Amino acid sequence: MDLVLRADRALIDGGVRPAAVAVVRGVVVDVGSHDAVYDARAEVTVPAGAVLLPGFVDSHVHVSDPGPDWEGFASATEAAARGGITTLVDMPLDSLPVTTTVAALDAKRAVAQGRCRVAVGYWGGVVPENLGALQPLANAGVRGFKCFLADSGNPHFSHLTPQEFAAAAREVADLGSVLLVHAEDHDVLTRSTPPSGRSYQSFLASRPAAAEVDAVALAVEVARDTGARVHIVHVSSAEAVQVLAAARADGVTMTAETCPHYLTFATDDVPVGGTQFAACPPIRSEDDRDALWAGLADGVLDMVVSDHSPCAPDLKGAGDFGAAFGGISSLQVSPRAVWTQAASRGFGVAELSRWMSERPARLAGWTDRGRIAVGARADLCEFDPDATEQVVAAHLRHRHALTPYDGMVLRGRVHRTWVEGRTVYEALEVAA
Template identity: 65%
Template sequence: MDTVIRAERAVIGGEIRSAAIGILRGLIRLVGRVDGQYRAASEVVLPSTAVLMPGLVDSHVHIDEPGTDWEGFATATAAAAAAGITTLVDMPLDSDPVTTSAAALAAKRAAAQGNCQVTVGYWGGVVPDNIDNLEELALAGVLGFKCFLADSGNPNFPPLRPAEFYRAMSRIAALGSVLLVHAESDHTLAQSPAARGCSYSSFLRSRPDAAEVDAVSLVLDAARATGARAHIVHVSSAQVLPLIAAAKRAGVAVTAETCPHYLTFAADDIPAGATEFAVCPPIRRGDNRQQLWTALSDGVLDMVVSDHSPCAPEAKGDGDFGRVFGGISSLQLGPRVVWTRARMRGFTLVDVCRWMAEAPAALAGLTDRGRIAVGTRADFCVFDPDAESVAHADALHHRHAITPYDGTTLRGAVLATWLGGRRVRAGTSESAELWPLSSLLGLDS
């Protein structure tokens, strides 16, 4: 072995137990007894405070490069490494060009080259003009596709009308891929009052639960009709949960995610003018939040991802929710935020790893990561679950120091992040060569 890691506590096979992990050429080759005798070039014994977890996977991140100053590969992947996240999948929306063609994907990869501290993959975008050309993106290496059913906020990434969405789902089924859907109804939003002023309640009324219900109903109907895999991103409304649960029981190929901000904040508590909380769909009320936690426990919601959606400070407006760009910056904090709240509700790190490593990896088809098992990548997060500290926006690696978590006390600390069998740190990596981090088509490191 190149390295053996000994851990008194490790998340393996749905439980926390002691283990020795043997690594050779970036892969896990052995999961054995913690006190076993193994030949290795080096050995690492983790402190008793640590839990060895699989490297976390965030399948919903807006890196926004090339073409904007909102976020970049260097800053986003540094933040991920600091959070114990070893794989990101980038959304196709907020870069220039948007990732709706093979040429645009090539531009993304060029921007990422030499600037990534963790592994990065890509979703391809589906817009009305490229529905018949999705195979080009699939062959170029995207891990799946993303579309909107309402205005995305970017004129270069228009939404799909219902007939176009059905056609796109048919193409996705033929490709054997997956379509991630921003499920808010354009029709319902158009009939809702526009947000204005400093009151968060105005923003909440502008994006009602009905918008999610209408759009999720369309997604589920199309998945039934076409047999395509659908994934509903950033579920915020508990009113869609019975629809998703019924579809899953009926065998519809659908998965769904929620985000740390929906599990943490409540509309009732958001101060006037606090536009750093603006996100689409919106943060809803406290009773709604509890139902999202229950849906995670029941398996109706499959995973928790950041939807890290940063922007330049000026795009967050002057406290007027009618003039704000929606999006929450949280990549570096997400795992600790979720653990803080999950622990209070009786969940364990086994649950967190299922939601934030195994399920997102499976969504993206990355079956070689997201769990600790022989044959998987030696990507790890070494985590102290009992540590506690206060989050400060200006101490994060994100390009812009804006986050609603500023000043929040969080549980847990990332003691080390391992990528491909080597320890890495936010900002630097070990001098030894990283074993092949670009071996899977479509991923860059």
């Protein structure tokens, strides 16, 4: 064996128990009892109190590389490793060029080469210009496709009309792939008053829940009519959860995600001028937050991913919501942010791992990660669920020190992260 990890608590088959995990050439080859005997080159004993978990998988990350000076593969994957995240999937939107062609995908892979501490996959983009020509991107290895139903904010990444969206779904279905949907209705947003000033209510009113509800309803009908695998990204509202629940009850096969910021914050948490909280769709009410947690509990929502969408600080509008870029920086803290809220609501590490490891991996088509099992990659993290730590934005490894989590005390701490059995992060101080 190359490596054996022994833990009093390891998450195996949905339960926490003592175990020894044996690794050869980056793959788990045996899961035995805690005292199982192996001939190993190296052994690691997980400290008492910590849990050996599958590495987290974040299937919604905006790296923007090559492109603007917002985030890079080196900084993003370093932050991911420190957060216990062993695989991320990059969104096609914020890089230059956007990932809507094989040439753009090749450019992104070239920039990432040799700079990544964790595994990286890529979503391809669907825009009106490449409808009917998605096969080359699929052949080149994208994990699936992402589209917008409203203005993306990027002139190089146009949104789809309802008719174009249906055509994209049929094409993606023929490819046997998955279509990720930014579900806000373009017409509803166009009719809404644009945000302005330092009041968060202005920003909230500019992106009403009705925009999300109408777009999710359209996605449900397109999924029903085409048989495509449709996935709704960053669900934010109680009404959208209700639409998805009704679709599931009616036999429509869809998946959906929400994000740490919707599960952590509510409108009253956003201070005047707090543009670091601006996201699209927006953070909503306490009732919406509670509905999202209920949606996770009953399976209407499948997973939680960061939607790490950073920008340079000067693009956050200096407190003016009308001038603020809509995106939240959270990659390194996202598992701990979710765990802080989940633990307080009675959930355990098994649910955390299902939402943030197993199901995002499945969405992206990976069967070799997101769980600790024979044949799986040895992508693992040592996680102390009871530790607490204050977030200091300047200490995070994101390219820019700007996040709404700055100053918050979060529960959980990552002691160590392995990718294919190699240590990619180890905390300097670990309690014995």
